[in-house]
Amino acid sequence: MASWTSGVRAVLLDVSGVLYDSGGPTGGTAIPGSIEAISRIRQVGLKLRFCTNESQATRAQFVRKLQKFGFNISEDEVTAPGPAARRLMLEQGLRPHLLVHDDLLPEFDSIDKSDPNCVVIGDAAENFSYQNVNRAFQVLLGLEKPVLISLGKGRYYKETDGLMLDVGAYMKALEYACDITAEVVGKPAKNFFLSALAELGVQPHEAVMVGDDVVNDIGGAQSCGIRGVLVRTGKYRPSDESHPEVKADGYVDNLAQAVDILLASRTTDQ
Amino acid sequence: MAARRALKAVLVDLSGTLHIEDIAIPGAQEALKRLRSAPVTIRFVTNTTKECKRTLLERLRRLQFDIREDEIFTSLTAARNLLELKNVRPMLLVDNSALPDFEGIATDSPNAVLIGLAPEHFNYQRMNQAFRLVLDGAPIIAIHKARYYKKKDGLALGPGPFVTALEYATDTKATVVGKPAKTFFLEALRGTGCCPEEAVMIGDDCRDDIGGAQDTGMLGILVKTGKYRAGDEAKINPAPHLTCASFPEAVDHILKNLL
Numbered sequence: 160m161a162s163w164t165s166g167v168r169a170v171l172l173d174v175s176g177v178l179y180d181s182g183g184p185t186g187g188t189a190i191p192g193s194i195e196a197i198s199r200i201r202q203v204g205l206k207l208r209f210c211t212n213e214s215q216a217t218r219a220q221f222v223r224k225l226q227k228f229g230f231n232i233s234e235d236e237v238t239a240p241g242p243a244a245r246r247l248m249l250e251q252g253l254r255p256h257l258l259v260h261d262d263l264l265p266e267f268d269s270i271d272k273s274d275p276n277c278v279v280i281g282d283a284a285e286n287f288s289y290q291n292v293n294r295a296f297q298v299l300l301g302l303e304k305p306v307l308i309s310l311g312k313g314r315y316y317k318e319t320d321g322l323m324l325d326v327g328a329y330m331k332a333l334e335y336a337c338d339i340t341a342e343v344v345g346k347p348a349k350n351f352f353l354s355a356l357a358e359l360g361v362q363p364h365e366a367v368m369v370g371d372d373v374v375n376d377i378g379g380a381q382s383c384g385i386r387g388v389l390v391r392t393g394k395y396r397p398s399d400e401s402h403p404e405v406k407a408d409g410y411v412d413n414l415a416q417a418v419d420i421l422l423a424s425r426t427t428d429q
Numbered sequence: 430m431a432a433r434r435a436l437k438a439v440l441v442d443l444s445g446t447l448h449i450e451d452i453a454i455p456g457a458q459e460a461l462k463r464l465r466s467a468p469v470t471i472r473f474v475t476n477t478t479k480e481c482k483r484t485l486l487e488r489l490r491r492l493q494f495d496i497r498e499d500e501i502f503t504s505l506t507a508a509r510n511l512l513e514l515k516n517v518r519p520m521l522l523v524d525n526s527a528l529p530d531f532e533g534i535a536t537d538s539p540n541a542v543l544i545g546l547a548p549e550h551f552n553y554q555r556m557n558q559a560f561r562l563v564l565d566g567a568p569i570i571a572i573h574k575a576r577y578y579k580k581k582d583g584l585a586l587g588p589g590p591f592v593t594a595l596e597y598a599t600d601t602k603a604t605v606v607g608k609p610a611k612t613f614f615l616e617a618l619r620g621t622g623c624c625p626e627e628a629v630m631i632g633d634d635c636r637d638d639i640g641g642a643q644d645t646g647m648l649g650i651l652v653k654t655g656k657y658r659a660g661d662e663a664k665i666n667p668a669p670h671l672t673c674a675s676f677p678e679a680v681d682h683i684l685k686n687l688l
Binding site: 284285286287288289290292293296297300314315321322323324325327328329331332333334335336337338 | 548549551552553554556557560561564576577583584585586587589590591593594595596597598599600
């Protein structure tokens with residue numbers, strides 16, 4: 160029987176590819192059963208937090224979009240790299256050159272961006288033109304000690320019409336060009352998971368992470384002692400189940416099935 | 430490593446070593462003449478991903494360099510050779526000006542990705558097309574993986590970072606046909622009758638020109654022109670045979686010490 164359910168008090172959920180698939184004219188579609196799955200998690204009193212690497216929009220915009228799809232979710236339940244990077248700028252006196260999606264810019268409205276001393280790269284999508292990547296490269300080369308901060312390092316994600324290159328690809332491009340290593344804010348960084356747990360007041364062994372990214376969701380969570388369950392939705396590919404480095408604690412068809420298993424185990428436990 | 434022998438061949442990089450865009454490195458034409466007076470075979474080897482041989486030759490002649498077309502060996506030639514050998518239909522992610530070197534290669538329903546420096550193609554949409562092909566099993570063939578190159582107004586990204594992006598996203602490795610690939614240097618020597626231990630490479634890219642050549646058994650001379658940045662010579666081990674100010678000094682060293 161699935162051991163990933165025992166002693167679970169909190170559920171961390173990846174969003175894109177678990178709750179919904181992005182893309183298309185409406186900005187995406189909910190994955191069947193996921194809206195109800197969220198409600199069921201809440202009904203049984205499990206703690207819940209959304210852990211996303213979404214950086215194509217501010218956290219507020221992102222949450223509004225999910226609410227429109229019918230999800231019961233509020234902004235203060237979401238751990239996202241944009242606000243985390245913003246905090247980092249303030250704590251370390253960093254002035255970013257931003258290579259991000261236009262819709263993420265408001266997250267950095269109050270941050271001094273003059274005479275930049277670091278580059279922040281997010282999932283910039285259409286903004287990943289040669290000119291924009293080159294500009295970020297030139298800023299980095301102009302710094303005595305180049306600092307590159309990446310909002311996640313995903314390889315790709317799924318939109319309704321296919322897989323799309325994610326920020327990690329362009330982070331690697333800049334790392335290679337400048338011979339540097341980026342600092343990742345977001346999954347799979349340990350701090351990111353730990354800050355989500357701190358918000359819930361639970362220990363790593365009391366939580367389970369559900370995601371569609373075997374490396375960043377599952378591997379990242381496991382490196383902090385959180386169990387990881389891979390869904391076969393979103394960017395999932397069958398080869399993910401034979402990944403050379405990461406073995407999930409459980410594999411499920413979708414979030415609805417994960418919740419079925421979790422709730423069933425609670426009934427038998429009691 | 431095989432013992433060194435008397436020098437018989439000199440490989441010379443073009444951009445950054447003999448010229449930067451349309452300006453010759455001072456004294457480079459005269460230095461090439463001096464080199465020609467020595468009993469060595471000369472090959473011009475370049476990692477261009479943009480310019481077909483004809484264009485290269487026209488520019489060099491305009492800059493008063495005495496060079497023949499059959500002395501030039503480029504990464505585009507090496508790429509075409511590999512495409513034909515593998516019998517694949519490439520998506521050509523290369524600058525339009527490079528297309529003449531790929532005439533006659535079928536590109537319909539592509540099952541490979543050929544990638545060179547192509548700023549106008551390195552937009553998100555085209556990169557995604559290439560990414561999806563590779564994820565479906567198409568091999569990546571990189572003309573070269575240079576990190577950046579020197580333009581008149583500063584350094585600019587080369588194709589390497591974009592190759593790296595596709596490699597990372599798809600968890601695959603590209604086949605690199607240009608410098609610093611060993612096969613590139615060996616192909617360039619083919620027809621000269623020389624082995625690597627009888628050759629020296631002069632270039633401005635420490636890793637790709639010098640490191641690559643030295644890995645095959647050649648000597649490498651790094652010049653501090655073009656894309657050279659202070660401290661570059663420390664980027665490879667063993668260090669360059671010599672690091673000097675520019676091509677004319679490299680030629681003087683060869684004439685004085687290596688013949």
